[in-house]
Amino acid sequence: MLPVEKLPIDIKGLTDQERKALEERIVEFEREHEPSTSKGGAGYVPYIRKGDFIFAGVINGAILIYYIIAVLLT
Amino acid sequence: MSNTNHVQNAVYTSLLPANKEERCYGMWDLIFVQICFGIAAWFFLTGSQAGMLLSAKEAIPTILAGNCVGIFFISFLSLSPSRYGCEQLTASVGVFGQKGSILMTFFFLIACYPALALATLMFGESAIKFVGVLFGDCFMSHEGFAVTIFALIALVGGTFIAWLGPTALRWFTRLSAIFMALILAGLIVYLFSYHGMDAVFHAKPAEPYTDADMGEGMGIKWSKATALEANLGLGMSWGFFFGGWTRLAKTESNGYHGCMWGWGVLAAVAGLFACFAALAIGKYDPTIWFVQVAEDTGLHILAAAGLILFAIANITSVATLVYPEAVAVKSRLPKFGWIPALLVSTIPVLFMLNNAVYYMVSNVYAFIGLVTGIYSAIIVFDYIFITRGKFRMREFFCVSKGYQYANGWNPAAIITVVVGLIVYLLILNPLTWTSLTGLFPYTTAIIPTFFISGILYTVLMKTWVLKKYKVPFVNDFEIEE
Numbered sequence: 001m002l003p004v005e006k007l008p009i010d011i012k013g014l015t016d017q018e019r020k021a022l023e024e025r026i027v028e029f030e031r032e033h034e035p036s037t038s039k040g041g042a043g044y045v046p047y048i049r050k051g052d053f054i055f056a057g058v059i060n061g062a063i064l065i066y067y068i069i070a071v072l073l074t
Numbered sequence: 075m076s077n078t079n080h081v082q083n084a085v086y087t088s089l090l091p092a093n094k095e096e097r098c099y100g101m102w103d104l105i106f107v108q109i110c111f112g113i114a115a116w117f118f119l120t121g122s123q124a125g126m127l128l129s130a131k132e133a134i135p136t137i138l139a140g141n142c143v144g145i146f147f148i149s150f151l152s153l154s155p156s157r158y159g160c161e162q163l164t165a166s167v168g169v170f171g172q173k174g175s176i177l178m179t180f181f182f183l184i185a186c187y188p189a190l191a192l193a194t195l196m197f198g199e200s201a202i203k204f205v206g207v208l209f210g211d212c213f214m215s216h217e218g219f220a221v222t223i224f225a226l227i228a229l230v231g232g233t234f235i236a237w238l239g240p241t242a243l244r245w246f247t248r249l250s251a252i253f254m255a256l257i258l259a260g261l262i263v264y265l266f267s268y269h270g271m272d273a274v275f276h277a278k279p280a281e282p283y284t285d286a287d288m289g290e291g292m293g294i295k296w297s298k299a300t301a302l303e304a305n306l307g308l309g310m311s312w313g314f315f316f317g318g319w320t321r322l323a324k325t326e327s328n329g330y331h332g333c334m335w336g337w338g339v340l341a342a343v344a345g346l347f348a349c350f351a352a353l354a355i356g357k358y359d360p361t362i363w364f365v366q367v368a369e370d371t372g373l374h375i376l377a378a379a380g381l382i383l384f385a386i387a388n389i390t391s392v393a394t395l396v397y398p399e400a401v402a403v404k405s406r407l408p409k410f411g412w413i414p415a416l417l418v419s420t421i422p423v424l425f426m427l428n429n430a431v432y433y434m435v436s437n438v439y440a441f442i443g444l445v446t447g448i449y450s451a452i453i454v455f456d457y458i459f460i461t462r463g464k465f466r467m468r469e470f471f472c473v474s475k476g477y478q479y480a481n482g483w484n485p486a487a488i489i490t491v492v493v494g495l496i497v498y499l500l501i502l503n504p505l506t507w508t509s510l511t512g513l514f515p516y517t518t519a520i521i522p523t524f525f526i527s528g529i530l531y532t533v534l535m536k537t538w539v540l541k542k543y544k545v546p547f548v549n550d551f552e553i554e555e
Contacts, residue, residue: 001551002475007476010472013407013410026467026471045324057146067143071132
Protein backbone atom coordinates (compact mmCIF):
# COMPACT_ATOMS: atom_id res chain seq x y z
CA MET A 1 0.00 0.00 0.00
CA LEU A 2 1.42 3.38 -0.98
CA PRO A 3 2.31 5.76 1.88
CA VAL A 4 0.19 8.86 2.30
CA GLU A 5 2.81 11.24 0.86
CA LYS A 6 2.73 9.32 -2.42
CA LEU A 7 -1.02 9.68 -2.76
CA PRO A 8 -1.65 13.37 -3.47
CA ILE A 9 -5.18 14.78 -3.63
CA ASP A 10 -5.08 15.46 -7.35
CA ILE A 11 -8.75 15.40 -8.30
CA LYS A 12 -9.20 18.16 -10.86
CA GLY A 13 -11.39 21.23 -10.57
CA LEU A 14 -10.94 21.99 -6.85
CA THR A 15 -10.09 25.48 -5.66
CA ASP A 16 -7.11 25.82 -3.32
CA GLN A 17 -9.53 26.34 -0.46
CA GLU A 18 -11.50 23.21 -1.32
CA ARG A 19 -8.34 21.15 -1.79
CA LYS A 20 -7.07 22.27 1.62
CA ALA A 21 -10.43 21.48 3.24
CA LEU A 22 -10.50 18.06 1.56
CA GLU A 23 -6.95 17.27 2.68
CA GLU A 24 -7.84 18.26 6.26
CA ARG A 25 -10.91 16.05 6.25
CA ILE A 26 -9.04 13.07 4.86
CA VAL A 27 -6.24 13.47 7.41
CA GLU A 28 -8.83 13.71 10.17
CA PHE A 29 -10.63 10.62 8.84
CA GLU A 30 -7.34 8.70 8.65
CA ARG A 31 -6.56 9.65 12.23
CA GLU A 32 -10.01 9.21 13.79
CA HIS A 33 -11.85 6.60 11.75
CA GLU A 34 -9.61 4.67 9.33
CA PRO A 35 -8.22 2.36 12.02
CA SER A 36 -11.81 1.16 12.39
CA THR A 37 -13.01 1.21 8.75
CA SER A 38 -9.89 -0.65 7.61
CA LYS A 39 -11.07 -3.56 9.74
CA GLY A 40 -14.66 -3.33 8.49
CA GLY A 41 -15.85 -1.14 11.39
CA ALA A 42 -17.63 2.19 11.81
CA GLY A 43 -16.69 5.37 9.95
CA TYR A 44 -18.09 8.85 10.58
CA VAL A 45 -21.35 7.54 12.03
CA PRO A 46 -22.43 4.56 14.16
CA TYR A 47 -22.17 1.17 12.43
CA ILE A 48 -25.24 -0.71 11.23
CA ARG A 49 -26.41 -3.53 13.49
CA LYS A 50 -27.10 -7.15 12.52
CA GLY A 51 -30.65 -6.67 13.80
CA ASP A 52 -31.24 -4.11 11.03
CA PHE A 53 -30.55 -6.76 8.37
CA ILE A 54 -32.60 -9.40 10.18
CA PHE A 55 -35.59 -7.06 10.53
CA ALA A 56 -35.41 -6.11 6.84
CA GLY A 57 -34.94 -9.74 5.79
CA VAL A 58 -37.95 -10.97 7.75
CA ILE A 59 -40.32 -8.30 6.39
CA ASN A 60 -39.13 -8.68 2.79
CA GLY A 61 -39.07 -12.47 3.07
CA ALA A 62 -42.73 -12.41 4.15
CA ILE A 63 -43.60 -10.23 1.15
CA LEU A 64 -41.79 -12.63 -1.17
CA ILE A 65 -43.67 -15.63 0.25
CA TYR A 66 -46.94 -13.73 -0.19
CA TYR A 67 -46.05 -13.13 -3.86
CA ILE A 68 -45.13 -16.77 -4.47
CA ILE A 69 -48.37 -18.04 -2.92
CA ALA A 70 -50.69 -15.42 -4.47
CA VAL A 71 -49.22 -15.17 -7.96
CA LEU A 72 -46.89 -18.02 -8.84
CA LEU A 73 -48.86 -20.87 -7.25
CA THR A 74 -52.25 -19.88 -8.69
CA MET B 75 -19.15 33.88 0.40
CA SER B 76 -17.67 33.21 3.82
CA ASN B 77 -15.16 30.45 4.34
CA THR B 78 -17.62 28.47 6.47
CA ASN B 79 -20.37 28.78 3.88
CA HIS B 80 -17.98 27.84 1.11
CA VAL B 81 -16.93 24.66 2.91
CA GLN B 82 -20.53 23.81 3.82
CA ASN B 83 -21.54 24.31 0.20
CA ALA B 84 -18.73 21.97 -0.87
CA VAL B 85 -20.03 19.35 1.57
CA TYR B 86 -23.58 19.58 0.27
CA THR B 87 -22.48 19.47 -3.34
CA SER B 88 -20.39 16.42 -2.44
CA LEU B 89 -16.90 17.76 -3.06
CA LEU B 90 -16.06 17.09 0.57
CA PRO B 91 -16.99 14.05 2.65
CA ALA B 92 -19.78 14.87 5.10
CA ASN B 93 -18.54 14.39 8.66
CA LYS B 94 -20.71 13.48 11.63
CA GLU B 95 -21.63 17.07 12.55
CA GLU B 96 -22.86 17.79 9.03
CA ARG B 97 -25.30 14.89 8.83
CA CYS B 98 -28.81 16.36 8.67
CA TYR B 99 -31.06 13.40 7.81
CA GLY B 100 -32.57 11.15 10.43
CA MET B 101 -34.53 8.04 9.44
CA TRP B 102 -37.88 9.86 9.30
CA ASP B 103 -36.43 12.70 7.21
CA LEU B 104 -35.20 10.16 4.72
CA ILE B 105 -38.51 8.30 4.76
CA PHE B 106 -40.37 11.57 4.03
CA VAL B 107 -37.95 12.43 1.23
CA GLN B 108 -38.15 9.01 -0.36
CA ILE B 109 -41.93 8.70 -0.03
CA CYS B 110 -42.34 11.99 -1.83
CA PHE B 111 -39.73 10.99 -4.38
CA GLY B 112 -41.66 7.85 -5.23
CA ILE B 113 -45.29 8.76 -4.78
CA ALA B 114 -45.43 11.64 -7.22
CA ALA B 115 -44.76 9.91 -10.48
CA TRP B 116 -43.05 6.59 -10.65
CA PHE B 117 -45.18 4.58 -8.25
CA PHE B 118 -48.37 5.99 -9.71
CA LEU B 119 -47.43 4.92 -13.23
CA THR B 120 -46.05 1.46 -12.45
CA GLY B 121 -48.95 0.79 -10.05
CA SER B 122 -51.44 1.94 -12.64
CA GLN B 123 -49.85 -0.26 -15.27
CA ALA B 124 -50.08 -3.28 -12.92
CA GLY B 125 -53.79 -2.52 -12.55
CA MET B 126 -54.21 -2.41 -16.32
CA LEU B 127 -52.58 -5.86 -16.64
CA LEU B 128 -53.61 -7.83 -13.55
CA SER B 129 -56.51 -8.27 -11.13
CA ALA B 130 -56.16 -6.78 -7.65
CA LYS B 131 -55.43 -10.22 -6.16
CA GLU B 132 -52.36 -10.60 -8.39
CA ALA B 133 -51.35 -6.96 -8.70
CA ILE B 134 -51.03 -6.29 -4.94
CA PRO B 135 -48.32 -8.92 -4.28
CA THR B 136 -46.64 -8.05 -7.59
CA ILE B 137 -46.29 -4.37 -6.67
CA LEU B 138 -45.15 -5.13 -3.13
CA ALA B 139 -42.70 -7.87 -4.10
CA GLY B 140 -41.31 -5.97 -7.08
CA ASN B 141 -40.56 -2.86 -5.09
CA CYS B 142 -39.70 -4.24 -1.67
CA VAL B 143 -37.66 -7.29 -2.64
CA GLY B 144 -35.99 -5.33 -5.44
CA ILE B 145 -34.75 -2.65 -3.09
CA PHE B 146 -33.88 -5.15 -0.35
CA PHE B 147 -31.47 -6.89 -2.76
CA ILE B 148 -29.60 -3.64 -3.31
CA SER B 149 -29.94 -2.11 0.16
CA PHE B 150 -26.22 -2.69 0.95
CA LEU B 151 -25.52 0.23 -1.36
CA SER B 152 -26.53 2.58 1.44
CA LEU B 153 -23.67 1.58 3.75
CA SER B 154 -20.37 2.80 2.30
CA PRO B 155 -21.64 6.33 1.52
CA SER B 156 -22.88 6.62 5.14
CA ARG B 157 -19.60 5.32 6.47
CA TYR B 158 -17.33 7.59 4.43
CA GLY B 159 -19.65 10.58 3.90
CA CYS B 160 -19.01 10.31 0.17
CA GLU B 161 -21.49 10.25 -2.68
CA GLN B 162 -22.42 6.89 -4.24
CA LEU B 163 -20.13 7.11 -7.24
CA THR B 164 -17.17 8.36 -5.23
CA ALA B 165 -17.61 5.38 -2.92
CA SER B 166 -17.76 3.19 -6.07
CA VAL B 167 -14.21 4.19 -7.08
CA GLY B 168 -12.80 1.41 -4.90
CA VAL B 169 -14.88 -1.15 -6.80
CA PHE B 170 -14.80 0.05 -10.40
CA GLY B 171 -11.47 1.92 -10.40
CA GLN B 172 -10.98 5.64 -11.04
CA LYS B 173 -12.00 5.53 -14.71
CA GLY B 174 -14.58 2.81 -14.22
CA SER B 175 -16.47 5.02 -11.77
CA ILE B 176 -16.72 7.74 -14.43
CA LEU B 177 -18.29 5.17 -16.76
CA MET B 178 -20.78 4.42 -13.98
CA THR B 179 -21.54 8.15 -13.70
CA PHE B 180 -22.55 7.97 -17.36
CA PHE B 181 -24.70 4.90 -16.59
CA PHE B 182 -26.32 6.84 -13.76
CA LEU B 183 -27.18 9.74 -16.04
CA ILE B 184 -28.69 7.61 -18.80
CA ALA B 185 -30.76 5.81 -16.16
CA CYS B 186 -32.04 9.13 -14.79
CA TYR B 187 -33.05 10.86 -17.99
CA PRO B 188 -36.11 8.71 -18.83
CA ALA B 189 -37.28 8.74 -15.19
CA LEU B 190 -36.99 12.54 -15.14
CA ALA B 191 -38.93 12.67 -18.40
CA LEU B 192 -41.75 10.65 -16.81
CA ALA B 193 -42.02 13.04 -13.83
CA THR B 194 -42.00 16.18 -15.96
CA LEU B 195 -44.50 14.69 -18.42
CA MET B 196 -46.76 13.79 -15.54
CA PHE B 197 -46.62 17.44 -14.45
CA GLY B 198 -47.51 18.32 -18.03
CA GLU B 199 -50.45 15.92 -18.05
CA SER B 200 -51.67 17.38 -14.72
CA ALA B 201 -51.31 20.91 -16.06
CA ILE B 202 -53.31 20.38 -19.25
CA LYS B 203 -56.15 18.75 -17.31
CA PHE B 204 -56.05 21.66 -14.84
CA VAL B 205 -56.31 24.11 -17.74
CA GLY B 206 -59.20 22.05 -19.08
CA VAL B 207 -61.03 22.18 -15.73
CA LEU B 208 -60.55 25.96 -15.41
CA PHE B 209 -60.94 27.18 -18.99
CA GLY B 210 -62.59 24.34 -20.87
CA ASP B 211 -61.40 22.99 -24.19
CA CYS B 212 -58.47 25.00 -25.58
CA PHE B 213 -55.03 24.55 -27.17
CA MET B 214 -53.28 24.24 -23.79
CA SER B 215 -55.67 21.54 -22.60
CA HIS B 216 -54.69 19.00 -25.26
CA GLU B 217 -51.90 16.43 -25.24
CA GLY B 218 -48.94 17.14 -27.47
CA PHE B 219 -47.17 20.49 -27.54
CA ALA B 220 -48.89 21.79 -24.40
CA VAL B 221 -47.63 18.81 -22.35
CA THR B 222 -44.11 19.43 -23.61
CA ILE B 223 -44.28 23.11 -22.62
CA PHE B 224 -45.55 22.34 -19.13
CA ALA B 225 -43.02 19.52 -18.77
CA LEU B 226 -40.30 22.02 -19.60
CA ILE B 227 -41.59 24.33 -16.86
CA ALA B 228 -41.46 21.42 -14.40
CA LEU B 229 -37.91 20.63 -15.43
CA VAL B 230 -36.79 24.21 -14.86
CA GLY B 231 -38.70 24.49 -11.56
CA GLY B 232 -37.35 21.21 -10.21
CA THR B 233 -33.81 22.12 -11.25
CA PHE B 234 -34.14 25.45 -9.41
CA ILE B 235 -35.17 23.67 -6.19
CA ALA B 236 -32.23 21.28 -6.58
CA TRP B 237 -29.96 24.30 -7.07
CA LEU B 238 -31.11 25.63 -3.67
CA GLY B 239 -29.59 22.55 -1.96
CA PRO B 240 -30.63 19.89 0.55
CA THR B 241 -32.13 22.15 3.21
CA ALA B 242 -34.61 23.70 0.78
CA LEU B 243 -35.19 20.28 -0.70
CA ARG B 244 -36.04 18.86 2.70
CA TRP B 245 -38.77 21.47 3.26
CA PHE B 246 -40.18 21.04 -0.24
CA THR B 247 -40.32 17.28 0.18
CA ARG B 248 -42.01 17.53 3.58
CA LEU B 249 -44.65 19.85 2.13
CA SER B 250 -45.03 17.68 -0.91
CA ALA B 251 -45.36 14.52 1.18
CA ILE B 252 -48.31 16.17 2.98
CA PHE B 253 -49.88 17.07 -0.38
CA MET B 254 -49.49 13.54 -1.64
CA ALA B 255 -50.93 12.11 1.57
CA LEU B 256 -53.99 14.32 1.01
CA ILE B 257 -54.32 13.14 -2.58
CA LEU B 258 -53.97 9.52 -1.58
CA ALA B 259 -56.50 9.92 1.20
CA GLY B 260 -58.94 11.56 -1.23
CA LEU B 261 -58.38 8.82 -3.79
CA ILE B 262 -58.93 6.11 -1.18
CA VAL B 263 -62.17 7.72 0.03
CA TYR B 264 -63.38 8.05 -3.58
CA LEU B 265 -62.46 4.50 -4.54
CA PHE B 266 -64.08 2.80 -1.61
CA SER B 267 -67.12 5.07 -1.23
CA TYR B 268 -67.96 5.51 -4.91
CA HIS B 269 -66.85 2.19 -6.38
CA GLY B 270 -66.67 0.04 -3.25
CA MET B 271 -63.96 -2.37 -2.16
CA ASP B 272 -65.81 -5.30 -3.66
CA ALA B 273 -65.94 -3.71 -7.12
CA VAL B 274 -62.23 -2.87 -7.02
CA PHE B 275 -61.24 -6.37 -5.95
CA HIS B 276 -63.44 -8.01 -8.58
CA ALA B 277 -62.65 -5.61 -11.42
CA LYS B 278 -61.05 -7.09 -14.51
CA PRO B 279 -57.88 -5.38 -15.79
CA ALA B 280 -58.58 -3.10 -18.75
CA GLU B 281 -55.63 -3.91 -21.02
CA PRO B 282 -54.03 -7.27 -20.20
CA TYR B 283 -51.99 -9.29 -22.68
CA THR B 284 -54.33 -11.77 -24.36
CA ASP B 285 -53.89 -15.35 -25.52
CA ALA B 286 -54.98 -14.19 -28.97
CA ASP B 287 -51.88 -11.96 -29.17
CA MET B 288 -49.34 -14.00 -27.21
CA GLY B 289 -50.38 -17.64 -27.74
CA GLU B 290 -52.46 -20.16 -25.82
CA GLY B 291 -52.07 -19.64 -22.07
CA MET B 292 -49.36 -17.02 -22.58
CA GLY B 293 -51.42 -13.84 -22.10
CA ILE B 294 -51.53 -14.05 -18.31
CA LYS B 295 -47.86 -15.06 -18.16
CA TRP B 296 -46.84 -11.94 -20.11
CA SER B 297 -49.10 -9.78 -17.96
CA LYS B 298 -47.61 -11.14 -14.73
CA ALA B 299 -44.00 -10.97 -15.93
CA THR B 300 -44.39 -7.48 -17.42
CA ALA B 301 -45.92 -6.05 -14.25
CA LEU B 302 -43.25 -7.70 -12.09
CA GLU B 303 -40.38 -6.60 -14.35
CA ALA B 304 -41.53 -2.96 -14.26
CA ASN B 305 -41.93 -3.00 -10.47
CA LEU B 306 -38.60 -4.78 -9.94
CA GLY B 307 -37.04 -2.23 -12.27
CA LEU B 308 -38.50 0.54 -10.12
CA GLY B 309 -37.32 -1.19 -6.95
CA MET B 310 -33.78 -1.47 -8.28
CA SER B 311 -33.82 1.92 -9.96
CA TRP B 312 -32.80 3.51 -6.64
CA GLY B 313 -29.36 1.90 -6.86
CA PHE B 314 -27.52 5.02 -7.92
CA PHE B 315 -29.44 7.24 -5.49
CA PHE B 316 -28.59 5.74 -2.14
CA GLY B 317 -25.30 7.53 -1.65
CA GLY B 318 -26.60 11.00 -2.44
CA TRP B 319 -28.90 10.72 0.57
CA THR B 320 -27.23 8.29 2.97
CA ARG B 321 -23.96 10.29 2.98
CA LEU B 322 -25.99 12.82 4.95
CA ALA B 323 -27.63 10.25 7.26
CA LYS B 324 -26.96 10.51 10.99
CA THR B 325 -26.27 6.77 11.35
CA GLU B 326 -25.81 3.85 8.96
CA SER B 327 -29.08 2.40 10.25
CA ASN B 328 -30.91 5.68 9.54
CA GLY B 329 -29.69 5.65 5.96
CA TYR B 330 -30.40 1.94 5.46
CA HIS B 331 -33.93 1.96 6.84
CA GLY B 332 -34.88 5.46 5.69
CA CYS B 333 -34.18 4.69 2.05
CA MET B 334 -35.30 1.06 2.00
CA TRP B 335 -38.70 1.57 3.63
CA GLY B 336 -39.30 4.99 2.10
CA TRP B 337 -38.63 3.79 -1.45
CA GLY B 338 -39.93 0.30 -0.68
CA VAL B 339 -43.09 -0.64 1.10
CA LEU B 340 -44.25 2.86 2.12
CA ALA B 341 -44.03 4.47 -1.31
CA ALA B 342 -45.40 1.26 -2.85
CA VAL B 343 -48.66 1.98 -1.02
CA ALA B 344 -49.15 4.73 -3.60
CA GLY B 345 -48.60 2.11 -6.28
CA LEU B 346 -51.29 -0.07 -4.72
CA PHE B 347 -53.90 2.68 -4.74
CA ALA B 348 -52.86 3.66 -8.25
CA CYS B 349 -53.48 0.05 -9.20
CA PHE B 350 -56.93 0.11 -7.54
CA ALA B 351 -57.80 3.35 -9.34
CA ALA B 352 -56.71 1.89 -12.69
CA LEU B 353 -58.84 -1.19 -12.02
CA ALA B 354 -61.87 0.86 -11.00
CA ILE B 355 -61.64 3.58 -13.66
CA GLY B 356 -60.01 1.53 -16.41
CA LYS B 357 -57.57 4.29 -17.40
CA TYR B 358 -53.74 4.22 -17.25
CA ASP B 359 -53.13 7.98 -16.90
CA PRO B 360 -53.39 9.03 -13.21
CA THR B 361 -54.20 12.62 -14.11
CA ILE B 362 -57.40 11.46 -15.81
CA TRP B 363 -58.54 9.99 -12.50
CA PHE B 364 -58.88 13.45 -10.94
CA VAL B 365 -61.16 14.56 -13.77
CA GLN B 366 -63.11 11.31 -13.39
CA VAL B 367 -63.47 11.91 -9.64
CA ALA B 368 -64.83 15.41 -10.33
CA GLU B 369 -67.34 14.08 -12.88
CA ASP B 370 -68.48 11.24 -10.64
CA THR B 371 -68.88 13.39 -7.53
CA GLY B 372 -69.91 16.66 -9.20
CA LEU B 373 -67.24 18.46 -7.17
CA HIS B 374 -65.01 20.08 -9.78
CA ILE B 375 -62.94 21.81 -7.13
CA LEU B 376 -61.60 18.37 -6.21
CA ALA B 377 -60.15 17.91 -9.67
CA ALA B 378 -58.50 21.35 -9.61
CA ALA B 379 -57.11 20.87 -6.10
CA GLY B 380 -55.88 17.35 -6.82
CA LEU B 381 -54.18 18.36 -10.05
CA ILE B 382 -52.41 21.33 -8.39
CA LEU B 383 -51.15 19.23 -5.50
CA PHE B 384 -50.09 16.50 -7.92
CA ALA B 385 -48.24 18.97 -10.13
CA ILE B 386 -46.36 20.51 -7.16
CA ALA B 387 -45.38 17.07 -5.94
CA ASN B 388 -44.07 16.20 -9.39
CA ILE B 389 -41.86 19.30 -9.44
CA THR B 390 -40.45 18.23 -6.08
CA SER B 391 -39.86 14.76 -7.53
CA VAL B 392 -37.91 16.33 -10.36
CA ALA B 393 -35.81 18.19 -7.78
CA THR B 394 -35.18 15.08 -5.71
CA LEU B 395 -33.98 13.32 -8.84
CA VAL B 396 -31.86 16.15 -10.23
CA TYR B 397 -30.08 16.91 -6.93
CA PRO B 398 -28.35 13.52 -6.47
CA GLU B 399 -27.67 13.38 -10.20
CA ALA B 400 -25.83 16.69 -10.11
CA VAL B 401 -24.05 15.72 -6.89
CA ALA B 402 -22.79 12.57 -8.63
CA VAL B 403 -21.56 14.51 -11.66
CA LYS B 404 -19.82 17.06 -9.45
CA SER B 405 -18.25 14.48 -7.19
CA ARG B 406 -16.65 12.58 -10.08
CA LEU B 407 -15.96 15.60 -12.28
CA PRO B 408 -15.39 18.51 -9.87
CA LYS B 409 -14.26 20.82 -12.68
CA PHE B 410 -17.96 21.15 -13.42
CA GLY B 411 -19.52 23.99 -11.41
CA TRP B 412 -22.79 23.34 -9.58
CA ILE B 413 -24.88 24.94 -12.34
CA PRO B 414 -23.15 23.08 -15.22
CA ALA B 415 -23.58 19.84 -13.22
CA LEU B 416 -27.30 20.59 -12.93
CA LEU B 417 -27.47 21.29 -16.66
CA VAL B 418 -25.68 18.03 -17.58
CA SER B 419 -28.23 16.29 -15.38
CA THR B 420 -31.23 17.79 -17.13
CA ILE B 421 -30.61 19.01 -20.70
CA PRO B 422 -30.76 15.57 -22.43
CA VAL B 423 -34.23 15.15 -20.90
CA LEU B 424 -35.44 17.84 -23.33
CA PHE B 425 -35.21 15.26 -26.12
CA MET B 426 -37.59 12.93 -24.25
CA LEU B 427 -40.36 15.40 -23.47
CA ASN B 428 -42.75 13.58 -25.75
CA ASN B 429 -46.13 12.09 -24.89
CA ALA B 430 -45.09 8.66 -26.19
CA VAL B 431 -42.54 8.30 -23.36
CA TYR B 432 -45.32 8.80 -20.79
CA TYR B 433 -47.06 5.65 -21.98
CA MET B 434 -43.89 3.49 -22.03
CA VAL B 435 -43.45 2.90 -18.31
CA SER B 436 -42.56 -0.82 -18.67
CA ASN B 437 -39.87 -0.08 -21.23
CA VAL B 438 -38.53 2.83 -19.19
CA TYR B 439 -38.25 0.83 -15.98
CA ALA B 440 -36.91 -2.29 -17.66
CA PHE B 441 -34.16 -0.14 -19.19
CA ILE B 442 -33.43 1.58 -15.88
CA GLY B 443 -33.51 -1.77 -14.07
CA LEU B 444 -31.03 -3.17 -16.57
CA VAL B 445 -28.53 -0.35 -16.06
CA THR B 446 -28.86 -0.01 -12.29
CA GLY B 447 -29.30 -3.74 -11.62
CA ILE B 448 -25.87 -4.61 -12.98
CA TYR B 449 -24.19 -1.72 -11.16
CA SER B 450 -25.96 -2.62 -7.93
CA ALA B 451 -25.09 -6.33 -8.22
CA ILE B 452 -21.39 -5.50 -8.45
CA ILE B 453 -21.47 -3.13 -5.46
CA VAL B 454 -23.57 -5.47 -3.30
CA PHE B 455 -21.52 -8.60 -4.01
CA ASP B 456 -18.33 -6.58 -3.51
CA TYR B 457 -19.56 -5.43 -0.10
CA ILE B 458 -20.60 -8.90 1.03
CA PHE B 459 -17.83 -11.08 -0.46
CA ILE B 460 -14.82 -8.90 -1.35
CA THR B 461 -14.13 -5.64 0.49
CA ARG B 462 -16.76 -5.70 3.28
CA GLY B 463 -16.88 -1.93 2.83
CA LYS B 464 -13.18 -1.46 3.65
CA PHE B 465 -11.88 1.39 1.55
CA ARG B 466 -9.03 3.87 1.81
CA MET B 467 -10.65 7.31 1.59
CA ARG B 468 -7.50 9.05 0.34
CA GLU B 469 -7.45 6.84 -2.75
CA PHE B 470 -10.94 7.98 -3.74
CA PHE B 471 -9.51 11.45 -4.30
CA CYS B 472 -6.12 10.52 -5.76
CA VAL B 473 -6.99 10.18 -9.44
CA SER B 474 -3.46 9.37 -10.60
CA LYS B 475 -2.60 6.61 -8.12
CA GLY B 476 -5.67 5.63 -6.09
CA TYR B 477 -7.63 2.48 -6.99
CA GLN B 478 -5.94 2.04 -10.35
CA TYR B 479 -6.38 -1.70 -11.05
CA ALA B 480 -5.66 -1.81 -14.84
CA ASN B 481 -5.04 1.82 -15.83
CA GLY B 482 -8.01 3.02 -13.79
CA TRP B 483 -10.40 0.18 -14.68
CA ASN B 484 -11.27 -2.84 -12.55
CA PRO B 485 -11.38 -5.53 -15.28
CA ALA B 486 -13.65 -7.80 -13.21
CA ALA B 487 -16.26 -5.05 -12.93
CA ILE B 488 -16.07 -4.07 -16.59
CA ILE B 489 -16.34 -7.69 -17.82
CA THR B 490 -19.29 -8.16 -15.47
CA VAL B 491 -21.04 -5.09 -16.87
CA VAL B 492 -20.68 -6.42 -20.43
CA VAL B 493 -21.82 -9.95 -19.51
CA GLY B 494 -24.71 -8.54 -17.45
CA LEU B 495 -25.92 -6.49 -20.41
CA ILE B 496 -25.76 -9.55 -22.69
CA VAL B 497 -27.61 -11.76 -20.19
CA TYR B 498 -30.40 -9.22 -19.78
CA LEU B 499 -30.78 -8.63 -23.51
CA LEU B 500 -30.89 -12.38 -24.18
CA ILE B 501 -33.84 -12.65 -21.81
CA LEU B 502 -35.65 -9.41 -22.67
CA ASN B 503 -35.18 -6.52 -25.06
CA PRO B 504 -36.51 -3.58 -23.02
CA LEU B 505 -37.19 -1.43 -26.07
CA THR B 506 -39.12 -3.92 -28.23
CA TRP B 507 -40.44 -5.97 -25.27
CA THR B 508 -39.54 -9.24 -26.97
CA SER B 509 -37.47 -12.18 -25.75
CA LEU B 510 -34.70 -13.54 -27.97
CA THR B 511 -34.40 -16.77 -25.98
CA GLY B 512 -38.07 -17.10 -25.06
CA LEU B 513 -37.13 -17.16 -21.34
CA PHE B 514 -39.31 -14.12 -20.66
CA PRO B 515 -42.15 -14.41 -19.48
CA TYR B 516 -41.11 -17.61 -17.64
CA THR B 517 -38.57 -15.59 -15.68
CA THR B 518 -37.98 -11.91 -15.13
CA ALA B 519 -34.88 -10.50 -16.79
CA ILE B 520 -33.55 -8.43 -13.91
CA ILE B 521 -33.32 -11.13 -11.21
CA PRO B 522 -31.15 -13.60 -13.20
CA THR B 523 -29.06 -10.69 -14.48
CA PHE B 524 -28.51 -9.43 -10.92
CA PHE B 525 -27.35 -12.77 -9.54
CA ILE B 526 -25.31 -13.88 -12.56
CA SER B 527 -23.55 -10.48 -12.55
CA GLY B 528 -22.84 -10.62 -8.83
CA ILE B 529 -21.56 -14.20 -8.88
CA LEU B 530 -19.40 -13.58 -11.96
CA TYR B 531 -17.87 -10.46 -10.36
CA THR B 532 -17.09 -12.34 -7.15
CA VAL B 533 -15.46 -15.26 -9.01
CA LEU B 534 -13.40 -12.94 -11.22
CA MET B 535 -12.22 -10.92 -8.22
CA LYS B 536 -11.24 -13.93 -6.12
CA THR B 537 -9.64 -15.99 -8.88
CA TRP B 538 -7.99 -13.24 -10.89
CA VAL B 539 -8.07 -9.57 -9.90
CA LEU B 540 -7.12 -9.94 -6.23
CA LYS B 541 -4.17 -12.14 -7.27
CA LYS B 542 -2.99 -9.60 -9.81
CA TYR B 543 -3.70 -6.21 -8.19
CA LYS B 544 -3.31 -4.89 -4.66
CA VAL B 545 -6.45 -3.51 -3.03
CA PRO B 546 -6.03 -1.53 0.23
CA PHE B 547 -7.24 -3.30 3.38
CA VAL B 548 -8.33 -6.32 1.31
CA ASN B 549 -5.03 -7.87 0.19
CA ASP B 550 -2.67 -4.94 0.81
CA PHE B 551 -1.58 -3.99 4.36
CA GLU B 552 2.04 -3.01 3.68
CA ILE B 553 2.05 0.27 5.58
CA GLU B 554 0.59 -1.23 8.74
CA GLU B 555 3.16 -4.03 8.66
